[in-house]
Amino acid sequence: MCNGSKNFCVVSWNVRGLGDSDKCAIVKDALISVNPSVICLQETKLHHISLFQARSFLPPNFAKTIHFVSATGTRGGILTAWNAKTFVLDGFISRRHTLTTAFSSTESQHQFTITNVYAPSDHRDSKVFLEDLLELRPHIKGAWILAGYFNLIRDAADKNSGHVNHACPGLLGVPTAGWRNAPAYSPRGVLGEVLSY
Numbered sequence: 001m002c003n004g005s006k007n008f009c010v011v012s013w014n015v016r017g018l019g020d021s022d023k024c025a026i027v028k029d030a031l032i033s034v035n036p037s038v039i040c041l042q043e044t045k046l047h048h049i050s051l052f053q054a055r056s057f058l059p060p061n062f063a064k065t066i067h068f069v070s071a072t073g074t075r076g077g078i079l080t081a082w083n084a085k086t087f088v089l090d091g092f093i094s095r096r097h098t099l100t101t102a103f104s105s106t107e108s109q110h111q112f113t114i115t116n117v118y119a120p121s122d123h124r125d126s127k128v129f130l131e132d133l134l135e136l137r138p139h140i141k142g143a144w145i146l147a148g149y150f151n152l153i154r155d156a157a158d159k160n161s162g163h164v165n166h167a168c169p170g171l172l173g174v175p176t177a178g179w180r181n182a183p184a185y186s187p188r189g190v191l192g193e194v195l196s197y
Contacts, residue, residue: 008037008086010114012147015057017045018077024057032059037086038103040147042118044068044077054081061085067092069099069118078148080116093139097129102141113140117148126152 011034018024018041031039039062046053047070054063062081067089071077078099082089087103090111094100100115115136119129133146 009034010038010040010145010147011036012040012042012116014042014118014149016043018053018057019045021056027057028059031057031062037083038114039079039081040114040116041079041081042077042116042149043075044079045071045074046077046079047071049079065089067094067099067101069094069096072096075121076118078116078118080114090141093136095132097125098132098136100136100139102139111142112145113142114145114147117146117150119149119151121151 011031013027015023015027018027027041036059039058046068049066049068051063054066058066058081061083065084066079066081068079069077076097078097080092080099080101082101082103084106086106088106090102090104092099092101097119098115098117100113102111102113104111115133117133120126137144
């Protein structure tokens with residue numbers, strides 16, 4: 001993403017748990033290697049994140065600038081962290097499956113909002129999840145980035161098995177007009193990673 005004339009890096013990663021110290025070290029090393037400006041982690045499986053714990057998996061200049069949504073049992077957990085030298089947090093909205101953070105640049109007048117997503121795996125909850133996303137729109141400042149794990153397909157052709165439950169809400173038929181960086185698809189056809197508006 002471009003911040004005035006300066007580029008910045010947003011990393012979105014479904015880490016599938018941060019309870020193991022070896023895994024935390026791997027995550028931290030990988031994050032340091034890409035030099036991100038904002039980090040969006042999904043499925044942390046953490047109920048609480050202390051400063052000590054944050055330092056075990058985040059680059060040094062990110063451990064004190066985080067917001068997170070706690071895991072429910074052994075599922076979920078969302079974390080957004082940012083480099084305070086680059087961005088100031090203007091506000092945030094926490095929901096069960098999303099964490100929305102609004103930022104201003106420390107170097108320009110640029111503002112943007114990131115919604116970090118870890119969508120429900122039980123598709124009976126998908127409709128409420130999608131309605132929650134729509135309700136966020138009036139609160140968005142500047143460009144809007146949706147990052148994370150959506151656990152939904154966009155098109156029946158994206159499904160490996162060909163078995164599509166049409167009664168299950170999803171992103172089938174949701175228009176992408178106006179969205180930059182067209183939706184990314186994983187090899188399994190799951191809507192993934194980053195959309196920006």
